[in-house]
Structure formats: C-alpha cells, structure tokens
Amino acid sequence: MQFPQAMKHNQLPLFDGFLAATANPLLSTDKPWLDERIEAFSELSLRGATGNCLTLLAPILRELSDKHDERWLTLIAPPASLTQAWLRDAGLNRERILLLHPRGEQSALQLAQEALKLGRSHTVVSWLHPLERQARQQLERAAAQGQAQSLNISLG
Numbered sequence: 001m002q003f004p005q006a007m008k009h010n011q012l013p014l015f016d017g018f019l020a021a022t023a024n025p026l027l028s029t030d031k032p033w034l035d036e037r038i039e040a041f042s043e044l045s046l047r048g049a050t051g052n053c054l055t056l057l058a059p060i061l062r063e064l065s066d067k068h069d070e071r072w073l074t075l076i077a078p079p080a081s082l083t084q085a086w087l088r089d090a091g092l093n094r095e096r097i098l099l100l101h102p103r104g105e106q107s108a109l110q111l112a113q114e115a116l117k118l119g120r121s122h123t124v125v126s127w128l129h130p131l132e133r134q135a136r137q138q139l140e141r142a143a144a145q146g147q148a149q150s151l152n153i154s155l156g
Helices: 016-023 050-065 084-089 108-118 133-146
Strands: 041-046 072-076 097-100 121-126 149-155
Touching (some): 041 050, 041 133, 050 072, 050 121, 072 108, 097 108, 108 133, 121 133, 133 149
Parallel strands (some): 041 149, 072 097, 072 121, 121 149
C-alpha cells in the first residue's frame, strides 16, 4: 500500500560556504602576503577496518600515481594488504609505482629518507607508526633535499 505524499524537502546549502569563500577577495590567490610554500611532509591517520582504510586511501594513491611527473610514486613498507592485485583493482598506474621494503638492518624510516634524498620520487609514502617529532623532521629535510613530498600514513 502506498501513501501519496508530496516530498518537499529543501536541499541543504552544502556548498554555500565554499562558494562564498572562493568569491571573497581577501582569499584571492594573487595576494602577495599569502605563503605559497608547499609543505614537504604530510601525515594521514586512518582508523578502522583495513578494507575501509584502503578504500579511503585508494583515490589519494591513484591521484599520486597519475601525477604528471617523470619521477616515481614510492611506497615504503606498505601493509601486507596493499598488494599488486590491490593496486591494479584500485586503478593505480602501476608503471609509475615503486614498492620498497627495508632489508637487513635498515629501518623503514632510513629507507624512506634515502628514497626522498635521491629525488627520483615525486612522493614517498611511508607507513611509520608511531612517528616521533625527530623522525618527522628527518623526513621533511630529506624531502626538501630531494625536492619531493613525504606522506606518512598511520593506520590504527
């Protein structure tokens, strides 16, 4: 049995604040007082089931793998669930990705620093947890030296 009802719900103005901000002349990007520096280090913290975290991570990695840069997207010590099959299924450009794991006495932090310093990667993504302030600074310096970006992902 159906009950005819007129559904007259107003659409919430989800983008009004964004549109107002972009129209604001004080937020214009041609202002000389805005700092245009790009941070060399970023960190992303994901909590929840591994599958859900990977679903959230896929578009970020896809965007980075399609970056118009001749250098690599390098993944340092990714979780075991991030396999070649997952990369393929997530639509990443696997021809532009290096998967590296530390060997012997080398730590994942040392490997990430080395990959960043070499400058052969536009972005080095690491899974280091917990990441202390000193380690962050080391990654930031290495990224600046190699003119790269460092992205650490903390899964919890």
